[in-house]
Amino acid sequence: MAARTVLHRSRKFTLERIEPPAGRGHAHDVVVHPGAAVILPLLDADTAVLTHNRRIAVGRELLELPAGTLEPPEPPIECARRELAEETGYRAGHLKPLCKFYSAPGFCNELLHAFVATELTAGEQSLDESEEIKIQPMKWPDALAAIADGRIVDAKTIAAILYYDRFRR
Numbered sequence: 001m002a003a004r005t006v007l008h009r010s011r012k013f014t015l016e017r018i019e020p021p022a023g024r025g026h027a028h029d030v031v032v033h034p035g036a037a038v039i040l041p042l043l044d045a046d047t048a049v050l051t052h053n054r055r056i057a058v059g060r061e062l063l064e065l066p067a068g069t070l071e072p073p074e075p076p077i078e079c080a081r082r083e084l085a086e087e088t089g090y091r092a093g094h095l096k097p098l099c100k101f102y103s104a105p106g107f108c109n110e111l112l113h114a115f116v117a118t119e120l121t122a123g124e125q126s127l128d129e130s131e132e133i134k135i136q137p138m139k140w141p142d143a144l145a146a147i148a149d150g151r152i153v154d155a156k157t158i159a160a161i162l163y164y165d166r167f168r169r
Helices: 076-088 140-148 155-168
Strands: 003-009 014-019 028-032 036-044 047-055 060-064 067-069 091-102 111-121 133-139
Touching: 036 076, 036 091, 036 155, 047 076, 047 140, 060 155, 067 076, 076 091, 076 111, 076 133, 091 155, 111 155, 133 140, 140 155
Parallel strands: 036 111
Antiparallel strands: 003 014, 014 028, 036 047, 036 067, 047 060, 047 133, 091 111
């Protein structure tokens, strides 16, 4: 059995060192994350709601779908409902699971739960003081073009949009 040592705890994740049994390889530093929800909000069959979100880690604003970290024991669908309302102001009349995927399994166990939100009702954003998020409705062909030409570089957004386009649309 591998031994685990906590190296750092933050508000959203823990950094652990996992030591395999003697002679069974080298130690791995792993980000232990509670998971997250990503939401593909559809205003209509041909219009998605994306956001311009200032991302400190990459030092720039990214065009992406709304998303956020689970607050355990919060179910993923409730996280999706909460994050959609906070980041966009929209409330979903219907939320449907789309797919699940790991964000970066080489060093992190974050599992993203993607949902499609429909029957949207507009409302006010409820952003944290550190968030800078602007709403960007986008026609479906434009969203696909933004992936193709590199305007969308956020992996969760690319995965959810292309999965929906290929398997659900």
